[in-house]
Amino acid sequence: MPKSIDLTNNLEKYIIEHSENLTQIQKEILDYNLSLGDQKKLQISISQAQFLQTIIKISDIKKVLEIGSFTGFSALSMALSLPEDGSLISLDKNSEISKKAKTFYDKANVNKITQIIKPALDSLKELENSKQKFDLVFIDADKENYVNYYEKSIQLIDKNGLIIIDNVLWHGEVADKSKNDEFTKIIRDFNKHIKEDNRVTKNILPIGDGLTICIKK
Numbered sequence: 001m002p003k004s005i006d007l008t009n010n011l012e013k014y015i016i017e018h019s020e021n022l023t024q025i026q027k028e029i030l031d032y033n034l035s036l037g038d039q040k041k042l043q044i045s046i047s048q049a050q051f052l053q054t055i056i057k058i059s060d061i062k063k064v065l066e067i068g069s070f071t072g073f074s075a076l077s078m079a080l081s082l083p084e085d086g087s088l089i090s091l092d093k094n095s096e097i098s099k100k101a102k103t104f105y106d107k108a109n110v111n112k113i114t115q116i117i118k119p120a121l122d123s124l125k126e127l128e129n130s131k132q133k134f135d136l137v138f139i140d141a142d143k144e145n146y147v148n149y150y151e152k153s154i155q156l157i158d159k160n161g162l163i164i165i166d167n168v169l170w171h172g173e174v175a176d177k178s179k180n181d182e183f184t185k186i187i188r189d190f191n192k193h194i195k196e197d198n199r200v201t202k203n204i205l206p207i208g209d210g211l212t213i214c215i216k217k
């Protein structure tokens with residue numbers, strides 16, 4: 001078996017410290033999320049944010065759609081990497097948390113983010129009807145709807161467009177046969193759905209809680 005490194009917390013910290021620096025407002029969001037206690041875990045990891053920023057830059061991405069924004073860490077991180085004429089639409093159903101996210105976007109002086117606050121499936125249907133297309137869709141909302149979000153997202157990107165999905169390794173439990181709780185099974189079924197989808201080229205990366213990158217053929 002080829003050798004790979006176990007990603008300890010210490011090593012993860014080292015990677016973050018030796019990758020792109022966070023801005024002051026990104027740090028403020030992280031501090032705010034820490035103050036929320038258990039809810040903090042909803043946010044993507046710092047290394048995932050750094051990775052999304054890299055992907056946006058190397059793929060020349062201009063239009064991003066995010067499904068599940070919480071307090072805005074992933075949306076702001078992606079928006080900061082967009083070019084001058086780039087834009088990001090963020091979908092979340094929680095108006096209170098979205099208001100908080102907006103305070104961070106304003107503080108960062110980032111005006112590329114448009115929030116749509118309602119159940120994401122409704123927003124996705126409207127975006128499909130409006131014939132908008134995106135270069136990248138990032139999926140990070142309720143896991144029960146992951147297949148629905150993915151199927152809608154496929155309609156919203158063109159050839160070579162990207163869909164990136166968070167939490168696909170589900171704390172490593174997807175590969176543990178003794179774990180058969182509802183959410184582990186939902187993610188396993190989702191991963192099978194992607195694996196069997198010939199419309200995309202796909203790759204799972206062990207960053208944060210696991211990201212799948214799909215490239216539309």
Ligand SMILES: C[S@@+](CC[C@H](N)C(=O)[O-])C[C@H]1O[C@@H](n2cnc3c(N)ncnc32)[C@H](O)[C@@H]1O
Nearest residue numbers: 043044068069070074092093094119120141142
């Ligand atoms: C895991 S958090 C997103 C974290 C965010 N990407 C970040 O890095 O900070 C999931 C978000 O999805 C939202 N959400 C859950 N179900 C939803 C739905 N049906 N429609 C829209 N948003 C939903 C929640 O309000 C929550 O803010």
